[in-house]
Amino acid sequence: MADKDKVVGRALYAEFRSGAQTYQMIITPDGLTADGRNVPSTIYRRQVSATKPRRAWKTYALPKLQQEPTGVYTSMTEELALSQASSRLTYIESSFLRMEGYGYKLYMKPLIIEVSQADLDDIRASKTPYKILGRITRVRKALGFGEKLFA
Numbered sequence: 001m002a003d004k005d006k007v008v009g010r011a012l013y014a015e016f017r018s019g020a021q022t023y024q025m026i027i028t029p030d031g032l033t034a035d036g037r038n039v040p041s042t043i044y045r046r047q048v049s050a051t052k053p054r055r056a057w058k059t060y061a062l063p064k065l066q067q068e069p070t071g072v073y074t075s076m077t078e079e080l081a082l083s084q085a086s087s088r089l090t091y092i093e094s095s096f097l098r099m100e101g102y103g104y105k106l107y108m109k110p111l112i113i114e115v116s117q118a119d120l121d122d123i124r125a126s127k128t129p130y131k132i133l134g135r136i137t138r139v140r141k142a143l144g145f146g147e148k149l150f151a
Contacts, residue, residue: 008120018104027043028115113135
């Protein structure tokens with residue numbers, strides 16, 4: 001049986017601000033659930049402000065990596081790896097370009113947050129990964145981001 005608290009990857013958290021609004025983004029890693037099912041890298045995002053401080057997280061999965069029918073990831077050539085990375089980055093790039101167009105700027109530094117087996121199980125089940133959000137909140141506080149998410 002897998003240790004559900006074992007760190008199996010890292011997520012990227014970034015916060016962008018424009019005036020009184022904040023755009024939060026989390027990019028989770030690829031992985032496998034405790035029972036061996038594929039979990040593609042997933043992006044969670046939301047825009048909050050004083051008038052809408054508790055917006056729900058929107059989510060979408062990045063294109064899956066090439067794998068064998070058994071669910072095992074294949075060895076990739078450099079060309080295939082670059083092609084798949086390019087495809088995935090195109091999804092993310094559109095969000096960044098849209099935010100730039102609306103005047104959003106990166107607030108402080110992005111954070112790297114540990115992801116556990118239990119987190120991947122939640123992501124696979126299309127649940128908001130609240131334990132990851134809790135870790136983000138603790139790290140934000142420790143690094144002096146401030147209590148408020150918006151101006």
